[in-house]
Amino acid sequence: MTARLIDGRSLAARVRDEVATQVASMAEPPGLATLLVGDDPASEIYVRNKRRLCTEVGMRDLHRHLPADVTQAELASTIAGLNADPAVTGILLQLPLPSHLRPADLLELIDPDKDVDGLTEASAGRLALGKPGLRPCTPSGVVHILDRAGVELKGRHAVVVGRSNLVGKPQAQLLLERDATVSVCHRHTADLAAITRTADVLVVAAGVPHLVGADAVKPGATVVDVGIHRTEAGLCGDVDTAAVAEVAAAVTPVPGGVGPMTIAMLLWNTVAAARLQRVGGTATV
C-alpha cells in the first residue's frame, strides 16, 4: 500500500469547527429546519444525526416532524411557512417521502436562498451559470476534500464516473468551475478504464461496488470514492481501495471519506445562507 489515505472524518471535523467559529461570531445563530415526514427508520437516523451536529456547532435546531399521511397541500403550506420565517435560514426536506406525495414539486417550493441541499431548479441553474448560490452537499464536500488535501485542480484532468443529479452532474460543474478539464463517464461509456486511466483526479459516484480497480487508475492520481455499499464483508465503496492504493497517490476510504464531509457541508451551507440572507443578498458558498 503506497497511497495516502485521506481522512474525511478529520477534515469534516475541521469544517465543523470552522462553522462553529462562524456561528459564534454571529449576532443570531442560523436555524436549520429539517423536515421529516412519516417514520422511515433510515430517514429518522439521518435526520437525528444532522440535528445533533447542527446543535453541536451552535445553530438552532428547528426540526419539524409531520405524520406519514400529511397531504401535499399541508406539506406545501409548511414549506411556505418556513420560507417566510426569518428564524429559518436553511430548509432540508428529508427524502424519500411517502408515495402519495410528489417530492419534485415540493422541493421546488423551497426558497433557493434557503435551499441548503442545493437541489432546487434555481440552485442547479445558479451552479450551471456560475452564479452565487447553494451547492449540493456531496459534490461540494468532494471539492473541499481535494482542496484541504492539497490537490491541484486547475488545468488537471478530472474524470467523474456517474451522472446523477445529486452527485455526478453537479460534481462536473464544480470541477469545471475550478478550471479542471472535466470528463463525465457513465453506464454507456464504451471503455471506462481507458478514460479513467487519463484522470489526474478521479471521482467515482457510480453506485456500483468495487467498479474501479487498479487497472483503471493512473499512477499518482487522486481517487475520491463517493459510493457506499453494505456487503457481507462490511461497508465498501465504488473503488477497490486496497488495490487502487497500490497505484494512486491518494484515496478516500469508505467509510470515513466523503460521507462525513457531506453533513459538514450541510452545516456550511446553512451558515452561508444565514450570513447572506441577513445582508439581503444571494447566498454564496
Add this chain to the structure above:
Amino acid sequence: MTARLIDGRSLAARVRDEVATQVASMAEPPGLATLLVGDDPASEIYVRNKRRLCTEVGMRDLHRHLPADVTQAELASTIAGLNADPAVTGILLQLPLPSHLRPADLLELIDPDKDVDGLTEASAGRLALGKPGLRPCTPSGVVHILDRAGVELKGRHAVVVGRSNLVGKPQAQLLLERDATVSVCHRHTADLAAITRTADVLVVAAGVPHLVGADAVKPGATVVDVGIHRTEAGLCGDVDTAAVAEVAAAVTPVPGGVGPMTIAMLLWNTVAAARLQRVGGTATV
C-alpha cells in the same frame, strides 16, 4: 478534401418547415416578443432577421422597441406585462443592453415557460436536472444537426471545447443527456489536441479563429464549428475547415453550419412553449 460538409442552411430550412407545419395545425399561432432596447446596429439586424423568420413560419411578431434611456424599472414592467399576456408565448430580450441596465437581473424576470432563449436560472436548472424545459438555441441546434446528419451519440466520446454559459456548458449537458461520454476543455486544458484527438464528436465553441487543426482531430470524427469570426479573408470559424476536412468524416462549414440552425431553434422553442403553455404544463423541447 474527404469529409462530408454538413449543410446547416438546408437542415435549418427543414426545421423551419416543420415549425410552419406545426404552427398551421394550431388553433392560434404562437407569438414571439422580441425586445430590443436602443439602437445598436448589429442588434437591429439580428432582431429584424428573427422577426422575418418568425412571420415566415406563420407566428405572430409581437416585437417591442424601447428607447436607449429606458429605466431598469420600466423594462422590468414591460417584461412583467409580456409574462402576463397570453398572446405572448416566447420572450427574447436582445443583448447587449445599454450600460445603465442590469441584464442578468432582467433576464431572471422572464417566465421560464416563455424563456425561448433558455438563459434564465430556471431554464439552466431544468436542463441540469434533466427536466422538461426550454434549452439554449445554439447547443440544442448542434444536437439537431448531429441527429439530422445521422451521427450516433450514445456511448460515443463527445468533446466540447469552450465552457460559456451560452454554448459550452449547456452543450455538455445536452450531449450527456443523449448518453455520450462528455469531456469539456477550455483555456486551462493542459494538452488540448491530446483530448480532442479522442473525440468521436468534437464541438468547438472557443471563440478562437482556427484553434482546431487537422492534428487535433481523430480520423473519421464529426466536427461541429460554433465559432464565427470576421477576418480579412472573410468569415471563418474556430476550426481550420479545409485542413480538418482531410481527416474528419464530417464537418460543419462557417458560414452555413451552426448559425442558421440557431435561429431555427428559436422558432422551434417558441412553438414548443406555445403548445405546452396551452395544455397548462411545462414546456418540453
